[in-house]
Amino acid sequence: xxxxxxxTTNLYKIIEIQHFLGLDRYRxxxxxxxxxxxxxxxxxxxxxxxxxxxxxxxxxxxxxxxxADDSGLVVDALDGAPxxxxxxxxxxxxxxxENNLLLLDRLSSTPAEKRTAHxxxxxxxxxxxxxxxxxxxxxxxxxxxxxxxxxxxxDPLFYIPALGKTYAEMDIxxxxxxxxxxxxxxxxxxxxxxxxxDADRNFAH
Numbered sequence: 001x002x003x004x005x006x007x008t009t010n011l012y013k014i015i016e017i018q019h020f021l022g023l024d025r026y027r028x029x030x031x032x033x034x035x036x037x038x039x040x041x042x043x044x045x046x047x048x049x050x051x052x053x054x055x056x057x058x059x060x061x062x063x064x065x066x067x068a069d070d071s072g073l074v075v076d077a078l079d080g081a082p083x084x085x086x087x088x089x090x091x092x093x094x095x096x097x098e099n100n101l102l103l104l105d106r107l108s109s110t111p112a113e114k115r116t117a118h119x120x121x122x123x124x125x126x127x128x129x130x131x132x133x134x135x136x137x138x139x140x141x142x143x144x145x146x147x148x149x150x151x152x153x154x155d156p157l158f159y160i161p162a163l164g165k166t167y168a169e170m171d172i173x174x175x176x177x178x179x180x181x182x183x184x185x186x187x188x189x190x191x192x193x194x195x196x197x198d199a200d201r202n203f204a205h
Contacts, residue, residue, distance in 0.1 A: 007058040007068035012152040051124035071121040119180040128198030136183030
């Protein structure tokens, strides 16, 4: 069984990734389990930049393959905001609720048909051969009221018209099937199964 370090402390992300990839072939461990305690400054201009920054920072602390991601909400009426600042839209230590309330405030005068948005995730995998990026995207609309109690972040506001529900109204299996993270994970899983993955990162030290 191959062990991969997940370069995140976000419990919700960890659960979604573990649920998608499964534990029969890959043992996914957290920084805490690996004894790694670092804070990476996410100052990249793009989601890919930040995913790579995090992956390299954690890879410097271990010989294990490292999987990192950066995700965010891109709202057309806000010229792409909150984008790479999604997690700290309302401030450096903002809660999910505070971010959602600020988003609703910024869009308060925006009509429903112009509340278009999309979620993006980029995963960066560092293995024995190098670095690999996997991107996923889901299009939707921002509702005027939070709906649903599952998920995290902006999930209660992100509505997918084709499904007639928000991310927060989906269980984890359905969300992984349709979400931006799920789309990226499908590409990652295909790569892991392709035989191209090299679990040997002993060159790191």
